[in-house]
Amino acid sequence: QKEVEQDPGPLSVPEGAIVSLNCTYSNSAFQYFMWYRQYSRKGPELLMYTYSSGNKEDGRFTAQVDKSSKYISLFIRDSQPSDSATYLCAMSVFGNEKLTFGTGTRLTIIP
Amino acid sequence: EPEVTQTPSHQVTQMGQEVILRCVPISNHLYFYWYRQILGQKVEFLVSFYNNEISEKSEIFDDQFSVERPDGSNFTLKIRSTKLEDSAMYFCASSHLGQGARTGELFFGEGSRLTVL
Numbered sequence: 116q117k118e119v120e121q122d123p124g125p126l127s128v129p130e131g132a133i134v135s136l137n138c139t140y141s142n143s144a145f146q147y148f149m150w151y152r153q154y155s156r157k158g159p160e161l162l163m164y165t166y167s168s169g170n171k172e173d174g175r176f177t178a179q180v181d182k183s184s185k186y187i188s189l190f191i192r193d194s195q196p197s198d199s200a201t202y203l204c205a206m207s208v209f210g211n212e213k214l215t216f217g218t219g220t221r222l223t224i225i226p
Numbered sequence: 227e228p229e230v231t232q233t234p235s236h237q238v239t240q241m242g243q244e245v246i247l248r249c250v251p252i253s254n255h256l257y258f259y260w261y262r263q264i265l266g267q268k269v270e271f272l273v274s275f276y277n278n279e280i281s282e283k284s285e286i287f288d289d290q291f292s293v294e295r296p297d298g299s300n301f302t303l304k305i306r307s308t309k310l311e312d313s314a315m316y317f318c319a320s321s322h323l324g325q326g327a328r329t330g331e332l333f334f335g336e337g338s339r340l341t342v343l
Contacts, residue, residue, distance in 0.1 A: 119268075149330030158230070158317050158334030159269065203269065205330065212259070212274035212282040214332070218267065 116141045121204055121217030129225050134191040138204035138217045141185065145206040145215075148180050150189045153201045153219065162202075163189070194224045228252045230335035232318050238341045239308055247303045247338045249318030257321040258301045259332060260293065262286075262314040269317065275301065308342045315339050 121138045128134055136150075147166055151159035163178040165171045165187075171178045179188040187206075191198055204217040231250045239245050251258050260272040273283040275293055290312075292304045301320075305312055316339075319332040 147330070151330070156336065158319070158336050159332075160334070161330045161332065164330040205269075212257070213271040213284065214261075214269075214330070215271070216269040219269075 118142050119204065119206060119215050119217045122220055123218050125221040125223060127223045127225055128194060130194060130196060132194050132224075134189075134194050134198070134222060134224075136189040136191075136202050136204075136220050136222070138187050139185055140187075140206060142206075142208070142215075143182075143185065144208045146209050147207045148178070148187050149205045149207075149214070150176075150178055151203040151205055151216075153203055155200075159203055159205075159216075196224045196226050199223045228333075230318055230320055230333050232316075232335035232338045234338055235336070236339040236341070238343065241310060241342055242307050245305045245308055245312075245340060247305075247316050247318075247340070249301045249303070249320075249335060250299050251301055251318065251320030252322075252333055253299070255320035255322050255333070257281075257323075258293075258295070259319040259321070260303045261317045261319060261334075263317065263337075264311075264314040272303075272316075305340075308340075310342050313340055313342045 119140045149164040150162040153159045165178045168182045175192045177190040201219040201221045203219045205214045233248045258275045263269045273287045274281045315337040317337045318335045
């Protein structure tokens with residue numbers, strides 16, 4: 116079983132829709148959870164990070180972590196064409212410098 | 227806005243050749259990283275570097291690879307005797323306080339694409 120699993124998509128939704136992106140993981144030592152956005156030919160850019168279970172909201176973005184199910188989600192409300200990108204989940208273990216990434220989900224918002 | 231810059235943007239090399247990828251991290255950052263992304267695969271951690279030494283490395287980062295901070299601004303990744311499977315996008319990243327792995331506050335460059343023929 117892979118440490119981090121993420122549906123690669125592609126996922127296409129109409130503008131204004133709510134988008135749900137998910138990752139599952141197997142390593143129960145992961146404590147820090149992040150979502151990165153990566154535009155074509157660019158490096159990943161941090162969107163949100165969370166620690167332990169619960170929700171975190173930032174504007175149109177909500178990150179959810181369920182450690183009991185080893186499942187994390189990113190919700191995008193009122194999606195915009197500019198949200199079209201690849202979304203990467205990433206996670207880490209306390210005390211380690213290494214981030215473990217999912218494969219990324221390619222998202223297209225259709226105007 | 228400060229950014230991480232990487233050169234070259236694309237390098238083509240012959241198998242067995244040595245390659246040096248260069249990075250200029252954000253100026254007040256203290257922690258530096260290399261990640262790579264093979265086409266169609268996930269971003270993978272290679273190495274982290276702090277205070278002029280490697281702080282953590284992955285199993286990928288074997289004797290073929292080395293990193294160096296030759297002066298106060300550059301951070302390099304050297305790949306000796308390149309193999310076909312080294313073809314990938316290599317991302318440099320930097321972090322101010324080394325909490326990158328906890329907060330995700332890593333600032334990534336745009337990457338150097340390495341093609342090994």
